[in-house]
């Protein structure tokens with residue numbers, strides 16, 4: 708069994724290193740011994756596939772990934788954990804720990820340096836305060852990633868796995884669905900962590916698409932349309948978009964008509980193809996084509 712999920716081992720380790728957990732950095736460490744092996748097994752890491760981990764903590768998931776992955780690169784923001792990781796991961800020949808903020812790091816550089824020519828998956832127990840921005844960074848930067856298997860808050864998992872057109876879907880979910888096919892894998896109760904957070908969690912897997920599911924002329928405009936539409940999700944799509952994009956209502960109404968979207972529709976009822984049709988109708992590239 709992985710010793711790092713044993714609470715007495717964790718307490719001894721942390722006290723020996725004089726380490727105090729940071730709530731701000733989302734430091735809730737996994738102590739349920741069955742979770743990390745399951746995450747590693749579901750991640751897609753393997754003899755020919757490397758893994759990128761964000762936030763290794765004391766290395767409990769890192770160790771499981773090291774067993775299955777060709778190579779593991781783990782990025783940890785808290786410098787105080789680096790000596791702890793040096794101790795817990797000593798002897799793991801296929802693991803490299805990078806000290807830094809995953810949100811600020813040039814991940815293309817990390818891939819060039821550590822994963823050149825390799826197949827890569829991401830697997831992490833994410834610090835909840837950066838779930839959405841980090842997932843968007845991983846997806847928008849178009850890194851050569853095959854899948855992202857992450858632990859997130861249960862509510863976030865439900866939202867992220869809700870496809871466009873379903874009420875739980877939000878702007879981030881819609882963007883996630885453009886890049887990937889999300890799937891809820893399993894729930895994890897709050898008692899599986901030390902210290903236990905207030906809410907339960909779930910592990911989701913995003914299988915990255917090779918091709919986007921809809922054709923858009925201008926991705927930045929497409930995502931802007933989605934963001935603006937969900938900002939005022941209770942308003943009609945006509946009102947949300949004309950206010951959010953600062954366009955006269957009659958022009959927006961004509962765009963919606965050409966896109967085949969009812970003016971009275973609401974963001975949460977629209978499919979990705981409808982968002983794409985609106986963005987394509989608004990795109991100067993489209994106008995140039997007509």
Ligand code: SAM
Pocket residue numbers: 732733734735736737761762763764765766767768782783784785788807808809810831832833834835837
């Ligand atoms: N993987 C460990 C586990 O499962 O027990 C720890 C997970 S804990 C929820 C989140 C970890 O992410 C912490 O170690 C925290 O210091 C680290 N972290 C927080 N923000 C980060 C960031 N921006 N970049 C890299 N690591 C970060």
